[in-house]
Amino acid sequence: MSDYDAIVVGAGIAGLGVASQLQQAGKRTLLLEMYSRPGGRMQSYDLPGGYRVDTGLHLIEMGDKGYCHQLGTRVGVEFEWASFSTTLDLYQDGEWRDMQSFIRLTEEEKALFIEVMKEVAAMEEGDFRAWDNRSFDQWLDVKGISGSLREVWENMSMIMTTIPDTREQSAGECLYIAREALRKGRAVLIAAYPRGGMGGIIAPLAEAFQKMGGRLELGRRVEMVVFEGRKAVGVKVAREGGNPIAREWRVPSTDLVTAPLVVLALPIWHLDKVLDFDQRHSPLPSWWLKRIEDIRGERTGLLGYIVATRRPLYERTVFMSALRSPRTGLPFQAFAPTAFDPGVAPPGRYLLVTDNVVEPEEVEDKFNRDRLLQAHWEDIKEMYRFEDGEVEFALPYFTAGCDGLARKPGLTGDFKPDVQAPGVEGLFFAGDTYLGRGLAIEGAARSAILCAERILG
Ligand SMILES: Cc1cc2nc3c(=O)[nH]c(=O)nc-3n(C[C@H](O)[C@H](O)[C@H](O)COP(=O)(O)OP(=O)(O)OC[C@H]3O[C@@H](n4cnc5c(N)ncnc54)[C@H](O)[C@@H]3O)c2cc1C
Structure with a gap:
């Protein structure tokens, strides 16, 4: 008999989300986080004097209409949104100006703008797929968008992708993010701030998971996933304290924790710390190992x-x-x-x-x-x-790794690694670097939903 039904590694939003859904479905779930607090890249710190700051600039796309909110609702948590951004202000010639006043359009450009927006709002998954391997720059060219309208789109696509150059941005992803906002009744790039910052999302999720009976262990770094043949059977966790010489030489003592299901809710650039990437020994297929190695620097x-x-x-x-x-x-x-x-x-x-x-x-x-x-x-x-x-x-x-796999052509949509490991049993993934469209937190939340759905059927 295994120690748990499921082990989730990493207590960022994706790990908390998957763990809560599994626990809710009746699986005895252990969530292991290497740091002393949950949240991963979404953290709020209470500073002396009554300040609460997040780790850097954090807003959540779509707020109550997005996947982050949906993830909360699924596990019985209703996030409280403080405010939504009302518009985008742009800086030009030493002044901050409202996006509307920035756009000086001729009648012809206005007509083009309306036509393009209607087209984006009507797009479906197949349309995004067709553009996943092409750049946003190409899309702007195809649509004949130029002048100040192009500059506004360039600002928006930079925010959508965190990539400055439109030639490096995936058109499929930019169009998906724009479509989601238009369809859900929000202007493009209207984002929300949870009350109390990012802690307003993480703390209630962590609490909900534990209230359901899930076990969250902090300060527990997973050293490796353990396989029997082609089946994941658990993880080895670094033991606290341990032998001082081994510590000095960074050879950790480990504890084995077993479960027939392991979910790695950490970015792909950390996978080589817990999975053997040597093709001669790894139970994972070589094409997959090669693909992860090829894209983990993105x-x-x-x-x-x-x-x-x-x-x-x-x-x-x-x-x-x-x-x-x-x-x-x-x-x-x-x-x-x-x-x-x-x-x-x-x-x-x-x-x-x-x-x-x-x-x-x-x-x-x-x-x-x-x-x-x-x-x-x-x-x-x-x-x-x-x-x-x-x-x-x-x-x-x-x-150096803010929000997932770079949203470049050939790296978005179905080009992202799947939430299920190929060729082995019992190994899954969740987080902003795996299958799941949308801006970073949205993408991470969506992948947590996809991952749990795939596991639970
Ligand atoms: C400065 C900054 C600003 C950002 N701004 C925005 C924004 O405005 N809007 C937006 O949508 N997104 C933003 N993001 C991105 C967003 O924070 C991430 O997309 C999201 O938090 C990713 O969540 P995740 O669960 O996929 O991964 P993570 O939060 O990285 O969670 C992975 C967890 O796994 C743990 N872990 C890793 N290895 C191990 C191991 N071996 N054993 C145990 N635990 C392990 C890590 O400690 C971590 O807690 C920003 C990120 C940063 C850093």
Whole structure:
């Protein structure tokens, strides 16, 4: 008899989502997380003085009409949304302006815009598939979109993909994200902020899982998935403490935990830490191992600041974007969490979160990263017109793998790795790097739903 019916590795939104659905379906589920808190890339920290900050710029596409919300509802959690962004503000010629006022369209362009929007709203999965292997740049060309209308689309597709260059963006994914928003009655790229930040999603999910009887173990790093022949039968978990010499030499002592079902809810770039990628020994087929190795470097990076000030630097409940910020020359995004939820800062204090979209290699190089962060800091002082003396605190942050598999041509839709491992029994995957369309958190939530459906039938 196995220790559990299912083991889920990784307590990000996807792992919490799959684990809760399995537990709800009557499977005795163990959820293992290597860090001391659940949430993965979605974290909120309570700072001294009454601030609550997320790890970087985080808004959730679609809010109550999206897959994140649907995932919560499935496991009996009703997320509370603080506010929705009302529009997109763009930065040009030293000013922030509402997207509407930015677009100066001729009558002919207006007609084209309406026609294109209608066409996008009517698109189906087959249409996205046809565009998954082609760039957004190609789609804009085919539709004859140019001038300021093209610039607005370029801003939106940069936010949708976290990729600056339209030639590198998957048209299928951009069109899917736009279609979802249009169909569900929201303007394109209207995003929501959960009350209390990302913790407002993670904490209730973790609580719901445990209330159902699921077991969540924190600070438990999985070292490897254990197979018997071509069947996953459990995992080896690093043992706390252990032999000091083994610790020094990083040869962990492990405990074996068994289950006939293992779900790896971690990004594909962490799979080689828990699965043997040596084709001579791995139970997984060589084509799959090769595919994962080929695409695991396809990530996107961000760096930016969380800034607390004594006066609001931006009061509108909007998402802000610029194709280039003045000094870094990189795509820029920002929003003011306190405009969405004043409860995330003490009275009379305000938060702004900013980022530049960067190649992962650029943030991995610490000298380059520092140079970019300095330039970014000067950029935001210029863009929001503040002085160092007005700042309560400024927290720099960066990530080389922010939101899933890069949404490039040939990497979206069915090109993403499936939620079920091929050629072996009992091994599944969930998270933003696996099957499931949509912006990062939405994609992760959708893959958690797909994964549980595949397991439970
Ligand atoms: C700075 C930043 C800004 C972002 N902004 C947005 C945004 O505005 N909108 C949006 O939609 N998305 C955004 N994202 C992306 C979003 O956070 C992710 O898409 C989402 O959180 C991914 O969830 P996940 O469950 O798939 O993976 P993760 O959250 O990465 O969860 C994986 C978990 O597995 C654990 N783990 C890994 N290896 C092991 C192991 N061996 N043993 C045990 N546990 C392990 C990790 O610790 C982690 O908790 C942002 C991400 C970052 C970093």
